Every structure is written in C-alpha cells, then in structure tokens.
Amino acid sequence: MTASDEPPPGDLARAIDESDFAWSLVLVGEDQRDKLAALTSDLLGKPSTAGDGKQITSGYAYWGIGPTIAWAHACADPFYLVMKQSLDSFTRRWARVRGRIGEGFHHVSFGVGTGHKDRLVLEHLLDRNPAMLYLPVDMSSEMLRLGTREATHRVGLRGHRVVPVQLDFSITDNLDELRELVHRLVGDEPVLYSLLGNTMANFDRDGELLANLTALARPQDLFLLEVATTEALSDELAQDAVEEYARSRAYREFVTSALLHNTDLTIDVDAVQFRGAVEGDRALRVKVVYQNLTGADIPMMLPDRTRVPFPDQDTIRLYLTRKYARKALDVIVREAGMRKVTGTHSDFAAPRSVQGFGMDLLLLAPGDQPPEAKPVDDLARDIWAN
Ligand SMILES: C[S@@+](CC[C@H](N)C(=O)[O-])C[C@H]1O[C@@H](n2cnc3c(N)ncnc32)[C@H](O)[C@@H]1O
Structure with a gap:
C-alpha cells in the first residue's frame, strides 16, 4: 500500500473493509438498561395457570448470547420441523418469487436469526445492485453478529454496505426512527423489507405488528413475508x-434459555408445556409455558435482583407461535x-408431519389488490407450488 492509498484519518468504513479482523459495526438504537427493566416487569405478572401472567415476549426470547446460541442449535435440530422446513424449502420458494423484484433494491431484514x-436474498439483490445496502x-x-456474518460471508458485499441495527421493532417510535434512517441512506431507491421465519406469529398483536412494519414501505418498495400455515383449523x-x-x-x-440467563430458576426442560388452541378463523395458536x-x-430472582415468588402451578409464558389459516392470509395482508x-x-x-401444514412466502406491495383477475403466470406458479 502506498502512502496515497492509506485511508485518511477517520475513514472508518475503509479501515474496516481493509482489515482481516472480523470487525462488525452495530448501530445500537436503544438503551439496553431499559430493555432489561421491561423484561423484569414482564416477569412480575400475576399468577396464572394458563400462561396469561408472567411472560417473556418476542425479542427477549433471543436476547443475549445464551439464547442466540440456543436458537442456532434449535434451528439445526431435525426434530424442530417448522424451522427445518422453513430453512430447507426457502431456496425453492425464494426462487419462485424473486423474479418479481426488479433492479436496484436495498434490503432491510427484520429479525436476522441465523442469517x-x-x-440467499442478498446474493440475488446484489447481482442487480452492486451498490446495495443491507440493514439487518x-x-x-449477538444474533446480529452471528446472522450478519452468515448472511454476508463470501457474498461480496463490502463491509461498509452492511449496517446492522440493534432495535426492538415492536415499538412504533423505533420504527419512525428506522424509517428516517433508511430513507436518508437510500434516498428514493427501492427497498425490499423482509419478515421471515414465521416471526410475525410470535407477537400477541401480530396483525398490528405487520401493519407497523409494512407502513415503512413506499410505493417503490416491496415486503417479503414468510409464515407457517395450515389448510384447516380444529x-x-x-x-x-x-x-x-x-x-x-x-x-x-431454546425457549427456556431466556429464563436460565435472566433468573436464578433451576430449569427443568420437562416443565415446558405446550398449549394449543384455535384462534378465531385465522390461526392455530401454540403457547409455550414454563409451569x-x-x-x-x-x-425467583429477577434481573434487578428483586426476589418474587413463583407460586406452585403458576406459569411463565416463554413463547407464542401460530400457524395461519391459508384462507385468512388475504385478509391479514x-x-x-x-x-x-x-x-x-x-x-x-x-415423515410424521401433519397433512396441510406448510410455509407460505408472500411478496407484498403497498396498496389495495387490483380488482382484475390474477395474472396467468401467478396462477401457473400457484399450481406448480401445490
Ligand atoms: C423466528 S427468528 C427468524 C429468523 C430468520 N428471519 C429466519 O427466518 O430464520 C426471529 C428473529 O427476530 C428477532 N426478533 C424477535 N422479536 C424481535 C423484536 N421485537 N425486535 C427485534 N428483533 C426481534 C429475533 O432475535 C430473531 O433473530
């Protein structure tokens, strides 16, 4: 390197790009003490035998290095069918929808997971936009570090085009700030947003979450949504x-790892219970509780060192998930x-999987469905997909 090639002082992007060390930059959007306080207060809920009091809400289930590692292990477990199928079949499903995404897109991924x-999304978009920005x-x-490395390894995306953002996207004020950041970075260029891996199903007010996230999309943007589905409800x-x-x-x-890391409970994985129910005409719901x-x-000692009772038969809801009725997807969208x-x-x-359970990958755009008939190529694709 000649003296003139030396990065000028302060050129952080170039210094990182040119280093062999695995630096990663993360934009931290929130004070993590507030997050710990929110987790503590969620664990102070009233006694309930049905998982309606104390709880670990989505996001906290993955928060920290322990839950991140436990999530990566769970994703690799052939018995965790939803995730295994979601990962295995994503290549095929993505190949069927990506043709509808034009040139010049940037990518904002809500919930990077293992990356x-x-x-796969980056490889496709980068081919069509060498100046692409990626914001997981x-x-x-810790999930950002793990997932971003997997997502970008040998993809050819320069370090300074990757902007990991640590933020709770269930908080609307956070989304306002994110919108501003994204728009400042990309200007009028189009963005593909994504919410994959049935993440939407983990939120109590899932429809509201989807509406808040999709509200970031401008007319030139697209939104990729992946959900677990069922043909019928019973x-x-x-x-x-x-x-x-x-x-x-x-x-x-995985579901108990947030408890293990944030309380002093001695975890018995056999105390994890799964409660299934039909949620109106839209989904099968599974609550995972620790009883x-x-x-x-x-x-039970909480993260702020207060001691609270965890009464006999009381529950802590660890996780919430759903399988959406395929017929309800149009309404949800x-x-x-x-x-x-x-x-x-x-x-x-x-083998042993239930007939009618599967995954749907939807490419969405802002606005109403035009009343005219479906395009023929969509119909053909749907037929081949089934
Ligand atoms: C079910 S995983 C899906 C991961 C990945 N998209 C996939 O399909 O394999 C959910 C991801 O969303 C993140 N997440 C969940 N709730 C969140 C929240 N409220 N704010 C930000 N991230 C959240 C988790 O940390 C995790 O990385």
Whole structure:
C-alpha cells in the first residue's frame, strides 16, 4: 500500500473493509438498561395457570448470547420441523418469487436469526445492485453478529454496505426512527423489507405488528413475508401443531434459555408445556409455558435482583407461535394495507408431519389488490407450488 492509498484519518468504513479482523459495526438504537427493566416487569405478572401472567415476549426470547446460541442449535435440530422446513424449502420458494423484484433494491431484514435466508436474498439483490445496502434489524446484538456474518460471508458485499441495527421493532417510535434512517441512506431507491421465519406469529398483536412494519414501505418498495400455515383449523390440528414443537429437545432448551440467563430458576426442560388452541378463523395458536410443577412456591430472582415468588402451578409464558389459516392470509395482508404481488406455498414433506401444514412466502406491495383477475403466470406458479 502506498502512502496515497492509506485511508485518511477517520475513514472508518475503509479501515474496516481493509482489515482481516472480523470487525462488525452495530448501530445500537436503544438503551439496553431499559430493555432489561421491561423484561423484569414482564416477569412480575400475576399468577396464572394458563400462561396469561408472567411472560417473556418476542425479542427477549433471543436476547443475549445464551439464547442466540440456543436458537442456532434449535434451528439445526431435525426434530424442530417448522424451522427445518422453513430453512430447507426457502431456496425453492425464494426462487419462485424473486423474479418479481426488479433492479436496484436495498434490503432491510427484520429479525436476522441465523442469517441463512438473508444470504440467499442478498446474493440475488446484489447481482442487480452492486451498490446495495443491507440493514439487518434485530433486538439481539449477538444474533446480529452471528446472522450478519452468515448472511454476508463470501457474498461480496463490502463491509461498509452492511449496517446492522440493534432495535426492538415492536415499538412504533423505533420504527419512525428506522424509517428516517433508511430513507436518508437510500434516498428514493427501492427497498425490499423482509419478515421471515414465521416471526410475525410470535407477537400477541401480530396483525398490528405487520401493519407497523409494512407502513415503512413506499410505493417503490416491496415486503417479503414468510409464515407457517395450515389448510384447516380444529382443536385436533392445534394438538398436532403442539406435537410439532414438543418433539424437539433443542427447541425446549431454546425457549427456556431466556429464563436460565435472566433468573436464578433451576430449569427443568420437562416443565415446558405446550398449549394449543384455535384462534378465531385465522390461526392455530401454540403457547409455550414454563409451569411450576414442584408442588411448592419457589423464590425467583429477577434481573434487578428483586426476589418474587413463583407460586406452585403458576406459569411463565416463554413463547407464542401460530400457524395461519391459508384462507385468512388475504385478509391479514389487506388489513396491513398491503396487496399480494405473488406468493408460494410448500407443504411439509417430512415423515410424521401433519397433512396441510406448510410455509407460505408472500411478496407484498403497498396498496389495495387490483380488482382484475390474477395474472396467468401467478396462477401457473400457484399450481406448480401445490
Ligand atoms: C423466528 S427468528 C427468524 C429468523 C430468520 N428471519 C429466519 O427466518 O430464520 C426471529 C428473529 O427476530 C428477532 N426478533 C424477535 N422479536 C424481535 C423484536 N421485537 N425486535 C427485534 N428483533 C426481534 C429475533 O432475535 C430473531 O433473530
């Protein structure tokens, strides 16, 4: 390197690009003490045997290095069918929708996870926009580090085109700030937003979350949504959905890892229970709870070192998930102010998996569905997808 090639003082982007060391820059959007206080207050809920009091809300389930590692393990567990199928079939489903995404897109990914899917998205977008910016957004800085590295490894995206953002995207004020940041960075160029891996299903007010996230999309932008789906709704199928999660020990270890790391409870993975129900005409819902089955009240220390009782039979809701009725998807999309550009469905093909359970990948755009008939190529794609 000649003296004139030396990065000028302060050229952080170039200094990182030219270093062999695995630096990663993260924009931290929130004071993490506030997050710890919110987690503490969620664990102070009233006693409930049904998972309606104390809880770990989405985001906190993945927050920190322990839950991040536990999530990566769960994703690799062949018994955790939803994630395995979601990862295995994503290449195929993505290949069917990506043709509808034009040139010049940037990418904002809500909830990066292990980064495997983002990698496929980046490879495609980067081919069509060498100046692409990638903004993975996640509450967990450790997940951002892990997922961003997987997503960008050998993809050819220069370090300074990657802007990980640590932010809780369930808070609307945060989304206002994110919108401003994204628009300042990309100007009028189009953005592909994504919410993959059935992440939407983890939120109590899932429809509201989707509407808030999709509200970032301008007319030139697109939104990629992946959800777990079911052809039908019944109590029996809700039990089948429960079985799917209950099978995986790695999944139980993941859902309890936030408790393990933020309280002094001695975790018994057999105290993890799965409660299935039909949620109106839109979804099968599975609540994952940790129940005190010891026959005695247990003192529990919270992250701020206060001690509270965890009474006998009381529960802590660890996780919430759903399988959406395929028929309800159009309404869910419309209520979020979006329309479907294209979509693909894949059935779970694994042995012992329930007929009618699968994953849908939808490419959405802002605005109403035009009243005219579906384009022929969409119809053909749907037929091949089934
Ligand atoms: C179910 S995983 C999906 C990961 C990945 N998109 C995939 O499909 O494999 C959910 C991801 O969203 C993140 N997440 C969940 N709730 C969040 C929130 N409220 N704010 C920011 N990130 C959140 C988690 O940390 C995790 O990385």
